[in-house]
Structure formats: structure tokens, C-alpha cells
Amino acid sequence: MSSLDPSFLIKAPTHPVGVYKVSKNQVFKDHRRFGFSNIVLVLTILFLFTPLIVVITYSFNSSKGMMWTGFSLKWYAALLFDSEELWRAFLNSFIIAISSSAVATVLASLAAVGIKWYSFKGRQFIQTLSFLPMVLPEVIIGISMLIFFTAIKLPLGMFSIFIAHTTFNLPFVFLLVSARLDEFDFTILEAARDLGASERQTLMKVIVPSIMPGVMSGLLMSITMSLEDFVITFFVSGPGSTTLPLYVYSMIRYGVSPVINALSFVLILSIILLAFALRRFLKVIAASS
Amino acid sequence: MKGYDVQIENVSRAYGSFKALDDVSIDIKKGEFFSLLGPSGCGKTTLLRIIAGFDSPDTGILLFDGKEILSQPPEKRHVNTVFQSYALFPHLTVYENVAFPLRLKKIDKNLIDSKVREYLHLVQLDSHIHKKPGKLSGGQKQRVAIARALINEPSVLLLDEPLSALDAKLRQNLLVELDHLHDQIGITFIYVTHDQSEALSVSDRIAVMNQGKVLQVGTPYEIYESPATDFVARFIGETNLFEATVVNCDPYEDYFMTTLDIPALNSLVKVTDYDNLEKGQRVSFTVRPEKLKITGERPNKVGKDINLFHGIVEEPIYSGFQSKYYVLLENSTVIKVIQQHANYMDEGPEIDWKDSVFVSWSAEDGYIVEVVDS
Amino acid sequence: MMNNRKREIRLGTTYSFPMGIWLFIFFLVPLLIIILYSFMKKGLYGGVEWEFSLAAYRQMFNPNFMRVLVRTIVVSVAATFFTMLLALPCGYAMARSRNQTLLLALIIIPFWTNSLIRIYAWIAILSSEGFLNETLKFFHIISESLPLIYNQGAVVTVLIYMYIPFAILPIFTTIDKFDFQLLEAARDVGANKTRAIISVLLPNIRSGIITSFIFTFIPIFGAYTVPLLVGGKDSYMIGNIIVDQVTKTRNWPLASAFSLILTLLSTLGVMWMMVSSAKERSQSGKKNPSFRQGGNL
Numbered sequence: 001m002s003s004l005d006p007s008f009l010i011k012a013p014t015h016p017v018g019v020y021k022v023s024k025n026q027v028f029k030d031h032r033r034f035g036f037s038n039i040v041l042v043l044t045i046l047f048l049f050t051p052l053i054v055v056i057t058y059s060f061n062s063s064k065g066m067m068w069t070g071f072s073l074k075w076y077a078a079l080l081f082d083s084e085e086l087w088r089a090f091l092n093s094f095i096i097a098i099s100s101s102a103v104a105t106v107l108a109s110l111a112a113v114g115i116k117w118y119s120f121k122g123r124q125f126i127q128t129l130s131f132l133p134m135v136l137p138e139v140i141i142g143i144s145m146l147i148f149f150t151a152i153k154l155p156l157g158m159f160s161i162f163i164a165h166t167t168f169n170l171p172f173v174f175l176l177v178s179a180r181l182d183e184f185d186f187t188i189l190e191a192a193r194d195l196g197a198s199e200r201q202t203l204m205k206v207i208v209p210s211i212m213p214g215v216m217s218g219l220l221m222s223i224t225m226s227l228e229d230f231v232i233t234f235f236v237s238g239p240g241s242t243t244l245p246l247y248v249y250s251m252i253r254y255g256v257s258p259v260i261n262a263l264s265f266v267l268i269l270s271i272i273l274l275a276f277a278l279r280r281f282l283k284v285i286a287a288s289s
Numbered sequence: 290m291k292g293y294d295v296q297i298e299n300v301s302r303a304y305g306s307f308k309a310l311d312d313v314s315i316d317i318k319k320g321e322f323f324s325l326l327g328p329s330g331c332g333k334t335t336l337l338r339i340i341a342g343f344d345s346p347d348t349g350i351l352l353f354d355g356k357e358i359l360s361q362p363p364e365k366r367h368v369n370t371v372f373q374s375y376a377l378f379p380h381l382t383v384y385e386n387v388a389f390p391l392r393l394k395k396i397d398k399n400l401i402d403s404k405v406r407e408y409l410h411l412v413q414l415d416s417h418i419h420k421k422p423g424k425l426s427g428g429q430k431q432r433v434a435i436a437r438a439l440i441n442e443p444s445v446l447l448l449d450e451p452l453s454a455l456d457a458k459l460r461q462n463l464l465v466e467l468d469h470l471h472d473q474i475g476i477t478f479i480y481v482t483h484d485q486s487e488a489l490s491v492s493d494r495i496a497v498m499n500q501g502k503v504l505q506v507g508t509p510y511e512i513y514e515s516p517a518t519d520f521v522a523r524f525i526g527e528t529n530l531f532e533a534t535v536v537n538c539d540p541y542e543d544y545f546m547t548t549l550d551i552p553a554l555n556s557l558v559k560v561t562d563y564d565n566l567e568k569g570q571r572v573s574f575t576v577r578p579e580k581l582k583i584t585g586e587r588p589n590k591v592g593k594d595i596n597l598f599h600g601i602v603e604e605p606i607y608s609g610f611q612s613k614y615y616v617l618l619e620n621s622t623v624i625k626v627i628q629q630h631a632n633y634m635d636e637g638p639e640i641d642w643k644d645s646v647f648v649s650w651s652a653e654d655g656y657i658v659e660v661v662d663s
Numbered sequence: 664m665m666n667n668r669k670r671e672i673r674l675g676t677t678y679s680f681p682m683g684i685w686l687f688i689f690f691l692v693p694l695l696i697i698i699l700y701s702f703m704k705k706g707l708y709g710g711v712e713w714e715f716s717l718a719a720y721r722q723m724f725n726p727n728f729m730r731v732l733v734r735t736i737v738v739s740v741a742a743t744f745f746t747m748l749l750a751l752p753c754g755y756a757m758a759r760s761r762n763q764t765l766l767l768a769l770i771i772i773p774f775w776t777n778s779l780i781r782i783y784a785w786i787a788i789l790s791s792e793g794f795l796n797e798t799l800k801f802f803h804i805i806s807e808s809l810p811l812i813y814n815q816g817a818v819v820t821v822l823i824y825m826y827i828p829f830a831i832l833p834i835f836t837t838i839d840k841f842d843f844q845l846l847e848a849a850r851d852v853g854a855n856k857t858r859a860i861i862s863v864l865l866p867n868i869r870s871g872i873i874t875s876f877i878f879t880f881i882p883i884f885g886a887y888t889v890p891l892l893v894g895g896k897d898s899y900m901i902g903n904i905i906v907d908q909v910t911k912t913r914n915w916p917l918a919s920a921f922s923l924i925l926t927l928l929s930t931l932g933v934m935w936m937m938v939s940s941a942k943e944r945s946q947s948g949k950k951n952p953s954f955r956q957g958g959n960l
Contacts, residue, residue, distance in 0.1 A: 035756070036752060037752035037753070037755045037756035037759075038756045040749060040752035040753055040756065041752065041753045041756035041757065041766070044749050044753050044827065044831075045766075045769050045770075047824065047827075048769070048770070048773040048824070048827065048828075049769075049773065050788075051781065051784035051785055051787075051788055051824070052773060052776065052781075052784060054784060054787060054788055054794050055780070055783070055784045055787055058787065058794070065792055065797075066787065066792060066793055066794045066797040067797055107681045107682040107685060108682055110678045110679070110681060110682065111678060111679040111680075111681070111682035111683065113678050114674065114675045114676070114677070114678025114679030114680075115675065115678075115679050117675075118671045118672070118674050118675030118678070119671060119672075119675065120671065120672040120675035120676050120679075121672070122676075122679075122683065123675065123679070125683075126679055126682065126683040126686070128933075128937075129683065129686045129687070129690070129691065130682070130686060131933055131937075132690070132929070132930065132933060133686070133690055135877060135878065135881055135882075135929050135932060135933050136881070136885075136925075136926060136929045137881060137882055137884065137885020137886070137887075137902060137925055137929070138882070138885070138887070139885050139887045139902040139905055139906060139922075139925075140694075140697075140885060140905075140922045140925050140926055140929075141690075143697070143905060143906070143909055143918060143922055144693035144694055144696065144697050144922065145689070145693050146909065147693065147696055147697060147700065147909075147915065147919070148689075148692060148693035148696055150709075150710070151696060163689055164689075166685070166689075167685070167686065167689045167690055170682055170685065170686060174682065199674070224775050227777070228775065228776075228777050228778060230777075230778060230779050230888060231887055231888060235906075235909075244777075245777060245778075245779050248777065248779045248780065248783070249779055252779065252782070252783050252786065252892065253892075256783075256786075260780075260783060261787075263780075264776075264777075264780045264783070264784070267776060267777055267780060268772070268776050268780075271772050271775045271776050272768075272772055274775070275768045275771055275772050275775070276768070279764050279768065282764055282767040282768060282771060283763070283764075283767065283836075283839075285771065286767055286770075286771070286832040286833075286835055286836055287832075287833075287836040341847075341851060342850070342851075343847050343850075343851075362850065362855070362856075363847070363850040363851050364850050364851070364852075364853045364854055364855055368851075369851055369852060370847075370848070370851045372844055372847075372848060374842070374844060376842065376844040376845050376847065376848035377848075378845060378848070378849075378863055378866075378867070379845075379867060380866040380867050380869075389849070389852060389854075389862075390852035390853050393852070393853045393854050393858065394853070437848075437852060438851075438852070440852075441852055441853060
């Protein structure tokens with residue numbers, strides 16, 4: 001990286017003292033705007049966004065192919081008025097996202113409080129157990145659940161998807177809430193008890209409000225992940241339980257319609273809004289993912 | 290003397306609209322223990338960072354022994370820094386931290402080893418050498434930081450508030466050690482601090498800074514006894530400072546006997562000064578609390594050059610070796626007086642709360658600050 | 664004192680057990696079933712026959728599978744290598760930036776966008792009548808479409824694309840907590856910029872690098888969708904084999920055996936990660952890593 005630093009090339013001037021002024025570019029600068037790492041970052045962000053921008057652009061193309069033929073909103077019209085199956089899939093996704101993330105948020109928040117603030121046997125076990133699903137390849141989780149559901153003879157459908165989604169959402173909410181708890185002082189619990197709060201009151205009036213930001217970001221994050229998941233859902237879904245990602249998959253595999261471009265833009269837009277809503281927690285989210 | 294002369298000429302540095310340094314010029318001599326003293330945000334750390342090479346001025350030049358140095362990156366300057374937070378490498382042991390600068394050069398292993406041990410001995414850290422910084426106390430970290438900064442045998446050692454994170458007792462001890470170290474190795478020390486007592490006790494010379502400007506450069510006693518501005522008078526030590534107008538100025542022995550009108554005291558005050566001041570000139574008058582005399586009885590003989598006031602003790606503060614009194618004068622101005630307890634007294638100081646007292650000082654003990662801060 | 668301790672155990676247990684039990688039943692038990700199934704005999708129409716057998720492990724050494732295994736390793740190593748190579752400077756630049764929130768959003772937005780949409784976007788770009796080929800043809804740089812998709816190159820590119828945010832975020836988080844004055848201290852005593860980064864920055868963000876490596880390498884190693892959708896006939900990876908064994912060939916013991924290998928690999932990775940971050944924490948003397956919220960806006 002030092003090879004990009006021009007100051008190494010400049011010899012110390014030998015002018016007599018005081019006659020010259022040091023010009024800007026002669027001065028050693030450490031905080032260069034065009035440093036190596038900044039260039040890589042800009043290129044990476046371009047790399048990340050180019051595909052999205054291409055898709056968004058072509059959602060406004062009047063023809064089907066990748067030749068630009070003119071501006072049109074017809075794919076959005078098709079998305080709105082002529083995609084019944086897609087909307088049914090979206091409704092399925094929505095139901096599962098809301099229910100699974102609600103359950104995951106409640107269970108994981110409680111667990112985070114229990115593990116961070118109290119010590120008991122099995123603490124380490126639960127903590128490790130909650131970590132593994134985040135790292136394990138999705139294929140493994142999907143397959144193992146499929147085999148499990150088959151073994152216990154649970155019919156594949158909305159309910160099995162709900163269980164699967166709750167399972168993979170738990171660790172993320174747990175981590176986000178734990179991160180929030182790390183900032184809090186254990187002694188506030190003692191203070192609350194000291195001031196006469198009962199256990200229930202301590203939970204409702206002290207613990208819950210203080211971890212609310214973590215809980216909310218956990219909830220929104222698990223809704224996003226649930227709406228997003230394809231691989232695990234693919235294995236545990238049954239007839240009549242097509243979710244949005246499954247529908248998108250079939251669109252990609254069996255005949256692409258530019259409606260998918262329009263849908264992409266809608267989804268990306270909602271993600272941008274979500275990121276904006278969560279901007280205060282982006283750092284915590286980054287730390288826990 | 291070893292070390293560099295450090296010349297700072299017309300250095301300015303702005304961050305957006307904030308002027309961190311505003312046309313600063315200071316000459317630091319070889320081997321000097323020089324302090325940059327000022328409140329936080331006065332620009333002293335920015336100046337230090339410019340000397341070290343972590344920041345660069347918008348305009349101005351910096352010379353080491355007459356040679357321009359701004360074009361050099363920090364690693365090429367014969368300057369090492371003791372950082373405020375020590376900046377010890379947490380992944381390396383004490384030994385490896387101190388060896389780090391030598392490992393960068395291709396030096397023989399045995400030589401490195403003997404040198405590292407020598408410098409760890411210099412800062413009295415012979416034990417603990419295989420500990421990681423996380424396991425050290427503040428004072429020990431401080432010593433590691435000093436050893437690491439010195440092992441390259443720099444010509445200038447920069448110290449950025451090195452004692453600010455330590456408790457008071459330890460600070461006193463380390464200050465004395467720093468002074469010894471400076472005598473021992475004899476290079477230029479540039480010491481940044483906001484603590485005036487630290488600066489006064491170790492420095493050869495001090496530059497007092499505020500809001501990006503150098504207000505005064507001088508020896509500790511010059512700065513204490515003859516402050517150049519209001520700010521310097523107030524910032525260094527404790528003082529009684531009043532706005533005043535020159536009423537009269539007469540030659541008196543080798544200097545001038547000046548009479549000042551001080552509205553806050555509702556009285557005329559006599560003070561000797563080397564300059565012949567014009568009538569009506571606005572100045573500041575300062576007199577240090579330890580130069581005032583406080584007595585329960587009215588003094589018998591009051592000379593021509595004695596200023597005398599009557600008041601009531603509002604707040605006596607006993608602190609062992611001395612007492613400080615806040616005396617409420619008749620016109621409701623409060624004046625600070627410090628009395629040293631030179632004699633044994635097991636019944637406590639004679640003067641107590643609500644006592645009626647007389648406060649006096651000689652014209653020679655006051656000082657006129659000619660530059661009045663706007 | 665004793666009373667308090669008991670209360671603590673009771674509360675901790677009440678709060679944590681619902682999640683513990685859920686994960687036990689729906690995560691751990693399925694994994695245990697997989698372990699069990701891998702030692703069973705293959706059932707005729709899927710499922711297993713309850714009879715001990717090492718057939719699945721013997722079948723793994725089939726040269727076809729070995730070829731896929733080697734390919735999976737090569738592709739994962741290559742994709743992870745390039746991902747990390749980009750992620751390190753990115754994380755560094757983000758941590759030093761004053762616009763951290765904006766940059767984080769820019770990394771997280773594609774990361775949260777539906778993965779199929781992202782893969783689809785690459786298909787739209789790379790396919791023979793895709794954006795890139797059409798653009799090149801439009802400017803008469805090429806006359807025939809280039810074979811940009813359904814090959815190993817496309818798989819690696821898209822894998823990098825999919826997992827780069829996973830790699831950047833942990834690196835960013837650790838560099839953000841790094842005391843940049845240490846770099847100044849290194850320069851101060853004579854290290855140039857590269858040397859300061861290698862001997863001071865990198866050792867101090869070790870745990871972040873390991874985390875980001877694990878979060879990239881393991882999912883890539885188990886990738887399924889990307890090789891399926893942008894890979895060619897010879898781009899199959901272990902993930903695809905496992906799925907085929909479950910849904911097409913219906914050899915559940917073999918699928919289980921492969922899954923077990925992947926699970927063990929992931930578990931080892933997680934343990935490595937936890938040990939290294941615990942080490943780092945004990946070194947800095949802090950018990951819990953505290954998260955500074957996006958305060959410097």
C-alpha cells in the first residue's frame with residue numbers, strides 16, 4: 001500500500017531555511033481520500049449494486065429482452081393486476097414471516113435475558129446451540145428438517161415452513177437482543193428489586209423497555225430473513241404452500257417474464273426502506289451477522 | 290546537548306471552520322524539556338501530531354536542526370511519541386512491544402535482546418517482561434510506552450499528556466522520574482499537558498496556548514510571575530485578577546510607581562511596574578493569593594506602598610500545609626488569600642470563619658497585565 | 664445468598680428454556696437423526712431400513728463423488744479467497760469512514776435482498792442474450808455471444824457476490840473497535856504503512872478475520888442454489904449432491920453421511936471462532952464486547 005504514497009518519492013528539500021513555503025502536495029498526508037482501501041470499497045459497492053441496477057432499469061423496458069426499446073410501466077401493471085399466483089405466494093410468505101418472527105422474537109428475547117443476566121446450568125449449551133444454525137449451510141438445515149418431518153409424519157405445508165422459519169430466526173434475534181443487553185448494567189435489576197419491584201414488574205417495567213430496540217431490530221430482521229428464505233423452505237414446503245421465493249424460483253427455472261424485474265424493484269425498495277428504518281441499529285446488526 | 294532544535298514557524302491548521310492552530314511559531318532548543326500547556330482544544334495535541342507526522346499543517350513550516358521535515362512520513366522522523374492512551378500493542382508482550390521498533394530494522398537478535406533489557410531496566414520494568422499489556426497497571430503501561438519510544442534513540446521525545454490517566458500520587462512519582470530520565474538521556478522533550486502544576490515543575494520552558502494561539506513562551510517563573518495576558522494569569526496557578534485603569538504613573542527608584550483605579554475593589558491600588566504606562570490606559574491587575582498577608586488586627590505601621598483592605602472570612606479551607614481564605618471585602622468583592630503554616634499549631638489556624646480580618650500586600654507584589662484579552 | 668442463587672437459576676431457566684427446547688427439538692434432533700440415518704441401510708423409496716450399515720460411507724468414495732468433493736473444495740477456496748481479499752480493505756475503509764451508517768446500509772441492502780433475485784440479476788447480466796453480451800454486441804466489440812454463464816467462472820463470481828457482505832460485516836465490526844492510534848504508534852517507531860498494517864492491525868483483528876472466513880467458507884462449501892442456477896453440468900457441488908440424493912436418487916443414508924461431514928466441518932469452524940474471540944477478549948481484559956452504537960453520525 002505504501003507504493004501508492006507519493007511522499008516517499010520526494011526528497012527533503014535543501015533550500016535555505018524560511019525562504020520557501022511548503023506547498024500542499026509536498027506535505028506528508030496520511031488521510032488520503034483515494035487510498036487503496038477506499039478504491040476497493042467503491043469498486044465493491046459498484047459490484048454489489050450493478051446487478052440490482054440492471055434489473056431495476058430493465059423493469060421499465062417496454063420489450064421482453066435485454067435490448068432497450070423504450071420506457072414502459074407495463075411490467076408493473078402485470079405485477080399488480082395479472083399475477084394472481086404471485087400474490088398468493090406473497091400472502092403465504094407474509095403469513096409465515098409474521099407468525100414465525102413473532103414466535104422467534106418472544107422466545108429468543110426471553111432466552112437472551114435469561115442467559116445474559118442470570119447464570120445457571122445449561123447456559124453455555126443453549127448459547128452454543130443457538131449459534132450453530134447461523135453457520136450451518138442452509139442445505140443441511142433444510143434436509144435435516146425434511147427428514148425429521150418425514151420421520152415424525154408431519155405433513156409438509158404451511159405449518160412445517162412455520163417451524164423451520166422460527167428455528168432459523170431464533171439465533172439472529174437472540175444475538176441482536178444479547179448485543180443490546182451487553183450495554184446494560186446487571187445492577188439495574190438489583191436496583192429495581194431494591195426499590196420494591198416484583199419479579200414480574202422487573203421484567204415488564206425494566207427489562208422489556210431497555211431491550212426494546214434490540215427486540216424490534218430482531219423482529220424486523222427475522223421478518224426479512226423469512227421473506228427471503230428459499231433453500232430451507234424449498235425442502236419443507238408441500239403442495240399449496242408456495243412462498244414468494246419458491247414462486248420466483250419457478251419463474252427463473254421455467255420461463256422468465258420481466259414481471260420478475262418489476263418485482264425485484266419492489267423488493268429492493270422495501271429493503272432500502274427497512275435499512276433506513278433500522279439505520280440506528282445497523283452497527284449492531286453488522287456485529288451480529 | 291543531544292537532540293534536535295525544533296522550529297515551528299507560522300504553522301496553521303484548520304478543521305473546517307475550526308482553527309486548531311492559528312499562526313503558531315515556537316523555537317525549541319536542543320535538549321530542552323519544553324511543555325505545551327493549555328486547556329483541552331487549545332491546539333497543543335494538534336501541534337504535537339504535526340511534529341510527530343500524523344497530521345500536517347495547512348500553512349507554515351517545521352524544521353528539525355534547520356532542516357525541513359514536513360515532507361517526511363512519521364517513520365522517517367527521528368521523533369518518537371509516548372501516547373496519552375499509551376497505544377501499546379495488545380497482542381504483544383511487554384518485551385515484544387519494546388522490541389518492536391528494533392525488529393523493524395534488520396538488527397542482530399542478541400543485540401536486540403540486550404538493548405530491550407537495557408531499556409526495560411531504565412524504566413524499572415525488569416520483572417513483568419513477558420506479560421501482555423492488558424495485565425499491567427496504568428503506571429507500568431506508561432513505562433512500557435516510554436521504553437518503546439526511547440529504544441530507537443530518537444532526537445525528540447513527544448509526550449502527549451502521558452500522566453493524565455494515572456492517580457495523583459503516581460503522577461507525582463512519574464513526573465520526577467521523567468525529569469531524571471530527561472537529565473540522563475539529554476534529548477529534546479516536548480511535553481503536552483493541561484495541568485499547569487506538572488508543566489511548572491518539570492519544564493525548562495513552557496508555551497501557554499489557548500484557542501490555537503501561543504499566548505506566552507517562557508520559563509516557569511516568567512510565566513507564573515509575569516503572565517503576558519489575562520488568560521495566562523488565570524490559567525497558571527491561582528490568582529486575584531481585576532480590571533483596572535491607570536490613574537497615575539510616577540518614577541520610583543528603578544521603576545515606576547503606578548496607581549490603578551480598580552472598580553471591583555472600589556479603591557485605588559499601588560503597584561510597581563517597569564513600564565511607564567499612560568494615564569487612562571485599561572489594564573488587568575493580578576496579585577497571587579500567597580502574596581497577600583492576612584491578619585486579625587489592623588497592622589501597626591502601614592507604609593506608603595502597602596495596599597490594605599478590610600473584610601470578613603467567608604470560607605476558610607484548611608489543607609494541612611496551608612490554609613486558603615475567601616475574604617469578603619466591604620464592597621462585596623471576594624479575594625483569595627493563601628497562608629502557609631510554617632509553625633506548629635495544634636489548635637488550628639487562628640483565623641476562622643466569620644472573623645473580621647485585614648488583607649494587605651506590598652506594591653511590589655502586584656503585577657500589571659498590559660494585554661487585556663478581548 | 665443461597666436464596667438469591669436459587670432464584671437466579673430459576674429465572675434463567677424459565678426465560679431460556681423455551682428457546683432451548685425449541686432448538687433442541689427442531690434443530691438438534693433432526694441433526695441426530697441425520698447421524699443415525701447415515702449408518703442405516705437405504706430404503707427402497709426413500710427413507711431407511713432399520714439395519715446398521717456402513718454402505719453410505721463406502722459409497723462416498725465413489726470417484727464421481729470424489730470429483731465433486733475436490734471441485735467443491737477448489738471452488739470454495741477460490742471464492743473465499745477473493746471474497747476475503749476484497750472484504751479486508753472494504754472493512755478497513757468503512758471503519759475509518761465518517762459515513763459509517765450510509766456505507767453499512769450500502770452493504771446491507773444487497774445482503775438483505777432476496778437471494779434468488781440477486782442470482783436472477785446475474786443470469787440477466789451473463790446469459791447469452793443477457794445485458795453484458797447485448798451491450799458488447801451493441802458496441803460491436805463482439806459479434807457472437809460469449810459463453811459467460813453456466814460455467815465455473817460464473818459460479819465463483821456469483822458466490823463472491825452473494826457472500827461478500829457476510830465477510831465485510833465481521834471485519835468491519837472488529838476494525839471499528841480497533842484503536843487506530845496503534846497504527847500511529849507503529850509508524851512512530853519506524854514501521855511504514857504496509858508494515859504497520861501487517862504487524863499491528865492484522866494480529867489485532869484476528870477474531871474478526873476468522874469469523875468472516877467461517878461465515879463465508881462454510882455457506883459457500885454447502886452452496887446449492889448458485890451452482891444449480893448459474894453453473895453448468897460440471898459445476899455440481901456437495902450441496903447439489905446431497906439434495907439429489909434426497910429428492911431424486913432417494914439415497915437418504917448417503918445424503919445424511921454427506922450432511923454429517925458438512926456439519927462436522929461447520930462445528931469445528933464455530934469452535935475455532937469462539938476460542939479465538941474468547942482469547943482476544945481475555946487479552947484485552949474485557950469480559951463482554953460492548954457495542955458502540957452508530958453514534959458518530
